[in-house]
Structure formats: C-alpha cells, structure tokens
Amino acid sequence: MFVSELPGSRGATILHADLDAFYASVEQRDDPRLRGRPVIVGAGVVLACSYEAKAFGVRTAMNGGQAMRRCPGAIVVEPRMSAYSEASKAVFKVFEDTTPLVEGLSIDEAFLDVAGLRKIRGTPVQIAQRLRAEVLSRVGLPITVGVARTKFLAKVASGVAKPDGLLEVEPDRELEFLHPLDVSRLWGVGEVTAEKLRSRGLTKVGDVAMLPEAALIAMLGRASGRHLHALAHNRDPRPIEVGRRRRSIGSQRALGRSPKSPATLDAVLAGLVDRVTRRMRSAERSGRTVTLRLRFDDFSRATRSHTLPQATDQTRAILVTARALLRTAHPLIAAQGLTMIGISVGNLENEAALQLALPFDKAANNELDSALDQVKDKFGTNAITRGVLLGKRQGLEMPMLPD
DNA sequence: TCTGGGGTCCTAGGACCC
DNA sequence: TCTGGGGTCCTAGGACCC
Numbered sequence: 001m002f003v004s005e006l007p008g009s010r011g012a013t014i015l016h017a018d019l020d021a022f023y024a025s026v027e028q029r030d031d032p033r034l035r036g037r038p039v040i041v042g043a044g045v046v047l048a049c050s051y052e053a054k055a056f057g058v059r060t061a062m063n064g065g066q067a068m069r070r071c072p073g074a075i076v077v078e079p080r081m082s083a084y085s086e087a088s089k090a091v092f093k094v095f096e097d098t099t100p101l102v103e104g105l106s107i108d109e110a111f112l113d114v115a116g117l118r119k120i121r122g123t124p125v126q127i128a129q130r131l132r133a134e135v136l137s138r139v140g141l142p143i144t145v146g147v148a149r150t151k152f153l154a155k156v157a158s159g160v161a162k163p164d165g166l167l168e169v170e171p172d173r174e175l176e177f178l179h180p181l182d183v184s185r186l187w188g189v190g191e192v193t194a195e196k197l198r199s200r201g202l203t204k205v206g207d208v209a210m211l212p213e214a215a216l217i218a219m220l221g222r223a224s225g226r227h228l229h230a231l232a233h234n235r236d237p238r239p240i241e242v243g244r245r246r247r248s249i250g251s252q253r254a255l256g257r258s259p260k261s262p263a264t265l266d267a268v269l270a271g272l273v274d275r276v277t278r279r280m281r282s283a284e285r286s287g288r289t290v291t292l293r294l295r296f297d298d299f300s301r302a303t304r305s306h307t308l309p310q311a312t313d314q315t316r317a318i319l320v321t322a323r324a325l326l327r328t329a330h331p332l333i334a335a336q337g338l339t340m341i342g343i344s345v346g347n348l349e350n351e352a353a354l355q356l357a358l359p360f361d362k363a364a365n366n367e368l369d370s371a372l373d374q375v376k377d378k379f380g381t382n383a384i385t386r387g388v389l390l391g392k393r394q395g396l397e398m399p400m401l402p403d
Numbered sequence: 404t405c406t407g408g409g410g411t412c413c414t415a416g417g418a419c420c421c
Numbered sequence: 422t423c424t425g426g427g428g429t430c431c432t433a434g435g436a437c438c439c
Contacts, residue, residue, distance in 0.1 A: 022439090045407045048439095060439075065404040106410080107438050188412095190437045223413055224436085250410060289431085299405080305432060342408085 004367045011171055013115040013124050014240065016146040016154035017131060019091065020163040022108035023048035026087050027077050029140045038074040040067055044254070047079055090139045098131055103240045109158075111151055111360050113240040125168050150236035153178065156185055174234045179206030186231050193220060193228075208232040245360060249285065250344025251275045252293060257339065265326065265333075265341070273322050277315040280345065286313040287345035292325040297337035304329050311349045317343060 019025065026035045028050060038053035040046055046067050049058045056071035070356075071231050089105045095102045098121075101113035113211060114127050121127050128145040135143045147168040156178065161167035173256040182230065183205060184194045196219060203206050208216070209232035217225030251272045260268075271327025280286060291305040304325040312318065322343050 042407075044404095047407070061406070062404055063404070066406095108439075188437065192436060221414075230409095246410080247412095248410070250409070254407065291432095301434080303433060307431060340407085344410085 004086040011124075012147050012149045012154075012168055013113060014148055014154045015112040015114060015124065015128055015131070016148075016151070016158045017095065017110055017112060017128075017135075018144050018146075018155075018158045018162070019135075020142045020144055021048055021050050021054070023079060023084055024050040024053070025141050026080075026084055029079075029087075030083065034075060034077070038071050039330075040064075040071075040074045040076045041079050043076055045080070049074075082298065087139060087141060091135055091141065093145070094131065094134050094138055097134075098127060101240045101242060103242060103244060111154065111240050125166070128166055128168075146396065149174070149238070150234065151238055152187055152231055152236040152247055153234060155187060156181065159185065175209075178232075178234055179204060179209060181205045183208060186228060187228055188224065188231075194219065205232050244282075245348075246285070247348060248291075248344050248346035249276055249280050249283070249287070249348070250291075250293075250342060251279075252340060252342025252344075254340050255338060257297060257337065260338065265338075266323070268341055269322055269326060269343070270319060272341070273319045274315055276343055276345055276396060277313055277318055280313040280348075285348045286311040287348040288312075289345065289347040290318055290321040290325065291321075291344045291346060292322060292329065293340070293342035293344065294329060294332065295340035296332075297339050300336070302329065302332055311347070318343075 024039045027039055027041060034050075037050070038056060038058070039050040040053055040058060041048040042064070044060045044064050046058060046060055049067070053067075053071050053074050056074070058067045058071050058074065063075070068076075084107060091108075092102070092104065092110065095110055095112055099112050099117060101115075103111040105111065112131075114121070114124050117127060118124075121130075124147050128147050129144075132143055132145055135141055142164040144158045144162045144165045145167075146154040146161060147158070147166070148154040148157050149169075149171050153174060157167045157169050158165075160181075181204065183189055183197050183203060185207060186208070189197070197203070197208065200219070202211070207358060208228060211226060211229070213229040216229050218373065219225065220228065232279050242365065253268055253272060255268070288309075288311045289305055289307045291303055294302045294304075296302075306321050307324055308317070308321065
C-alpha cells in the first residue's frame with residue numbers, strides 16, 4: 001500500500017475534502033429550477049437534502065412524511081445513482097490531479113496528503129483553495145475542505161466549515177479548536193456513545209480529554225475507549241492510505257409491513273443475489289462469506305452467515321447458500337414481521353492480485369519480491385495476505401513473505 | 404406515515420490445531 | 422496421562438458512518 005510519511009512536525013498538510021449535500025447538489029446543478037430551493041432526494045426516506053431544506057430541519061435518514069411536515073415547500077426528486085457516480089468520478093479526478101496521495105472514504109469525501117507539494121503548488125491552504133475552485137469549475141459542485149496536521153482533525157475541520165467553506169487548524173491551536181466542540185463531533189461517537197458520555201456529564205471533547213484512558217475503556221470497551229482517548233488528545237498517527245479496497249459487496253431491500261409469502265421472499269432473495277453477483281463480476285471481485293441480514297417490525301435485527309471453502313462470484317453458488325441461510329432463519333421470521341432483507345458477500349479476494357501472486361510461488365527470491373511489489377502497488381498489502389491464505393488452502397507451496 | 408441502502412470495524416464465544 | 426496456553430477461523434451481534 002502506498003503510505004504517506006507519518007504526519008509529523010511539518011505542519012498542517014492533510015486535507016479532508018467533502019462535497020456539500022452531494023446528491024442534492026448534483027440535482028441542483030443539473031436542473032436550474034431546483035437552485036436556491038429546498039430539495040429532498042429520495043421519497044420514502046431522505047437520502048440527501050439541500051441546505052435550503054436543512055434550514056427547515058430536514059435531515060438525512062429522516063422519513064419522508066416527517067420531512068414534508070417540516071418543509072412543505074420542498075421539491076422531492078428520485079435519486080439518480082448513475083449521475084452521482086459520474087460526478088464522484090469527476091471529482092476524484094480533480095483530487096488525483098492535485099496529489100497522488102488520495103484516500104477515498106466514500107462516494108463524496110476523501111483525504112489528500114499535500115506534504116510534498118509546497119514548492120511546486122504552494123501552501124496547503126493555497127492548494128485547498130485551488131481544489132475548491134477546480135471542483136466548482138470542472139464539475140460544478142460546491143466542496144468544503146478542512147486542513148490540519150492529522151486526518152481526524154482535518155475531518156472535524158471540514159465538518160465545522162460546511163457548507164462551501166475552507167478551514168485550517170493551525171498546529172499550535174489544535175486543542176484550543178478541539179476541546180470546546182461537542183463530543184458528537186468525535187469520529188466514532190454516534191447516538192449510543194454520545195448518550196453514554198452525556199449521562200456521565202461529558203458533553204465537550206475537553207471533558208473527555210480530562211478522563212484517564214482506563215476510565216474510557218471501562219465505559220466503552222477497549223477499542224472505542226482507546227480510540228476516543230487518543231482523539232480527544234488529538235493523537236491520530238494514521239497515514240493516508242492509497243488503494244484501499246472494498247471488503248464486502250451487498251444489497252438490501254425494504255419489504256414494507258405486510259406479511260410476505262415464502263415465494264415472494266424467495267423471489268426477493270434471488271433478485272438481491274443477482275444484483276450483488278453482477279456487481280461482483282463487474283468489479284472483478286469474488287468472495288467466500290455470504291451474510292443474510294434481516295430486520296423486523298420492532299427494529300430488531302438478525303444476521304446469518306456462512307463461509308464457503310472457495311471464493312466465488314457465481315449467482316448459483318451464492319443463491320444456494322443464501323437460501324440455506326434463509327431456511328435457518330425461518331423460526332425468527334415466523335415469530336416476527338420481516339421488514340427488510342439483505343445479502344452481502346464479504347471475505348473478498350482479488351482475482352487479478354492472486355494471478356500475480358500465485359505463479360511466483362517457486363520463483364527465485366528477487367523475482368518474488370518484484371512480483372510482490374507489483375501486487376502491493378496495485379492492490380495493497382492485504383491482497384498479498386489473501387493470496388497466501390488462498391495458496392495455503394489450495395495446498396500450494398508458498399514461501400515466507402515479507403511483512 | 405418510526406426508517407433506506409451502501410458500507411466499516413469491534414467484540415465475544417466456540418471449534419480446532421499445535 | 423493430564424492440563425494448559427496460544428493462535429486462527431467462523432459466526433452472530435452491535436455501533437457507527439455517509
């Protein structure tokens with residue numbers, strides 16, 4: 001994996017770039033009648049909403065009825081996923097024209113490391129200004145950029161600067177910036193964790209920073225406790241990672257409240273498997289672990305999973321597994337109303353990476369090293385681990401590999 | 404009109420192997 | 422023969438993010 005140098009004493013060189021109200025902005029860009037108006041994308045539930053709608057209290061993930069009560073004048077549009085995907089690609093092209101060190105986080109946000117670019121492209125803030133201008137002129141979308149010394153702080157900064165803003169957190173004022181913020185600004189603090197913290201009187205990041213790590217671990221578990229303690233003190237040594245790949249591919253569907261016949265359920269399941277396996281094949285990924293996800297009318301959830309001996313992207317194999325998982329969940333489904341069903345395939349292996357890795361299993365060391373470098377550059381370190389594991393399962397002789 | 408669809412990571416127990 | 426420790430993988434659930 002390409003990894004940028006660890007953020008050190010060189011100052012604020014990490015950018016977090018985040019498109020504003022992404023889906024809604026694409027709609028406003030493509031239909032002038034929507035500009036300046038409250039726009040809601042998605043009918044049953046709000047997938048995204050413009051800032052004009054947010055001003056009325058409309059929020060992402062809010063149900064459609066509630067959103068319309070808060071903002072009766074809103075214009076509701078159907079999502080156009082392919083348009084968003086196109087726009088995202090164009091924006092990432094601008095990122096990559098800025099620096100090769102880009103770590104995509106989702107369809108609409110990424111980290112950029114601009115540490116080595118001061119001489120040729122100017123200060124990080126100048127680069128961020130140019131980036132915002134270019135996204136606007138080349139793709140027609142507003143974007144907010146946070147600039148800081150760490151990933152976490154850059155992300156917090158963009159969150160504070162939204163919409164259509166730019167904010168740098170200078171290295172000598174980090175805690176001054178961070179500690180007055182609400183705990184919910186911390187990455188990884190959602191409703192449940194925020195409530196736990198608030199119930200103990202911890203409302204600001206600074207309050208969390210006063211607690212010993214052990215206290216946070218006792219409260220939230222080992223990983224979350226450590227994570228939060230580190231973030232509250234602005235310790236985040238994670239470098240930008242280029243070439244991160246998806247670890248699972250899935251699809252799900254809401255079923256509504258009325259009971260569904262077994263035949264209907266099977267048809268829905270087959271449709272989901274078909275969608276997922278098509279996407280796997282077009283992404284050239286195959287996987288071993290099939291997970292069935294269910295949600296019931298009381299909002300409880302259940303999952304059932306099975307791991308196959310060999311990775312596959314074939315509809316038939318995944319469907320057979322999915323049907324078997326659905327049968328094991330029959331008692332649950334009989335007892336409660338099923339409102340959502342989903343399938344995802346994880347434990348993804350990468351065909352191309354394996355083809356590169358496996359033929360070299362008996363080659364001389366230097367040949368092997370260069371093959372591994374190719375794999376690493378192209379698919380990341382994890383691809384090698386997966387290649388070795390698969391090789392072992394297939395009984396191939398694999399030499400010891402460097403870390 | 405109490406809820407979408409796509410993901411990530413962590414925890415914990417049990418099976419199994421050495 | 423008995424007992425224990427460590428590591429990996431699988432399964433299920435939960436929190437969180439956009």
